Amino acid sequence: MNFQCGKHLLGLDRPHIMGIVNVTPDSFSDGGRYTSVDLAVVHALQLVADGADILDIGGESTRPGVEPVSLAEELARVIPVIQALALAVPVPISIDTYKPEVMRLAIEAGASMVNDVQALRMPGALDVVANSAAGVCLMHMQGTPQTMQLAPHYDDVLSDVRGFLSERLLALQAHGIAIERIVLDPGFGFGKSRAHNITLLKNLQQLGDLGAPLLVGLSRKSILAAIAGDDDSQRLPASLAAAVISAMKGAKILRVHDVKATAEALKIYSAIH
Numbered sequence: 001m002n003f004q005c006g007k008h009l010l011g012l013d014r015p016h017i018m019g020i021v022n023v024t025p026d027s028f029s030d031g032g033r034y035t036s037v038d039l040a041v042v043h044a045l046q047l048v049a050d051g052a053d054i055l056d057i058g059g060e061s062t063r064p065g066v067e068p069v070s071l072a073e074e075l076a077r078v079i080p081v082i083q084a085l086a087l088a089v090p091v092p093i094s095i096d097t098y099k100p101e102v103m104r105l106a107i108e109a110g111a112s113m114v115n116d117v118q119a120l121r122m123p124g125a126l127d128v129v130a131n132s133a134a135g136v137c138l139m140h141m142q143g144t145p146q147t148m149q150l151a152p153h154y155d156d157v158l159s160d161v162r163g164f165l166s167e168r169l170l171a172l173q174a175h176g177i178a179i180e181r182i183v184l185d186p187g188f189g190f191g192k193s194r195a196h197n198i199t200l201l202k203n204l205q206q207l208g209d210l211g212a213p214l215l216v217g218l219s220r221k222s223i224l225a226a227i228a229g230d231d232d233s234q235r236l237p238a239s240l241a242a243a244v245i246s247a248m249k250g251a252k253i254l255r256v257h258d259v260k261a262t263a264e265a266l267k268i269y270s271a272i273h
C-alpha cells in the first residue's frame with residue numbers, strides 16, 4: 001500500500017511515524033510568537049532526527065473544550081514554521097487544520113499533506129485539496145471539539161465510523177482526488193466514550209478494507225490515562241502500548257508526540273513481521 005503526498009511516495013510496508021508539532025502559545029513556556037515559531041522548528045528537526053516519517057504542524061488545539069483561534073492567528077503560527085521546514089527536511093510536512101484557507105496557504109508554503117479532523121467537510125476544503133497534489137487524512141469526529149465529549153452516542157460505533165469514512169472516501173474520489181492520496185482515521189477521542197474508543201481499537205482491522213491506509217492518533221490521549229490510571233501528562237508507557245497495538249491491528253501511520261520511543265517500540269513489532 002502506497003500513500004502519495006505531493007512529490008513524496010510513502011511505501012507503507014512498515015508503520016510510519018507522524019511526529020506532532022504543536023505551534024500554540026501554550027505549547028511553549030513563554031508564549032511569545034517569535035519564540036514559538038523558533039522552538040517549533042527546532043522541535044520538528046529533532047523529531048526528524050528521531051525517526052519521524054511525516055511532520056504534522058498544527059496551530060489550533062483540537063483538545064476537548066478548547067476554543068477555536070482566528071484564521072489570522074492560525075496562519076501566523078503555522079506558515080512561518082512550514083516555510084522554515086519545507087527546504088530543511090526530507091520528509092512530507094502535513095498541515096493539521098480544517099480551514100480551507102489555511103490548507104491553501106500551507107500547501108503554497110511547502111506542505112504536502114492535509115490532516116483534517118473534519119474530513120474536508122468545510123465548504124471549499126475539497127476544492128483546495130483537489131486543486132493540489134497533497135495527500136489527505138480524513139478523520140471521523142462526532143460533534144465539535146467544544147462539545148464532542150459531552151454525550152457521545154452511536155447505534156454501533158464501528159459501523160457508524162466505517163460508514164462515515166466510506167462516504168467521505170467516495171466524496172473525495174468523486175471530486176477527483178485519487179485514493180492513493182487518502183488515509184483514513186477513526187478519530188480516537190473525538191466524540192467517543194471510553195467504551196467507543198476500546199471497541200474501535202479492538203476492531204481496527206475492520207476499517208482496513210475500505211481501500212485506504214489507516215492512521216491512528218492515541219498518543220498521550222486522556223482515554224489512555226483513564227484506562228491505565230496514569231496521571232503523568234506524558235502517558236508514555238500507555239502511548240507506546242497503544243502504538244504497537246494499533247500497528248498490529250493494521251494502522252500504517254501513527255501520529256505521536258514521542259517519536260524516538262515509538263520508533264524503538266515499533267522495532268519489536270517489525271521483528272515479528
Ligand code: 9MG
Nearest residue numbers: 062096137139185187188217
Ligand atoms: C489533530 N489531531 C489530534 N488528534 C488526532 C488524531 O487522533 N488523528 C488525526 N488525524 N489528527 C489528530
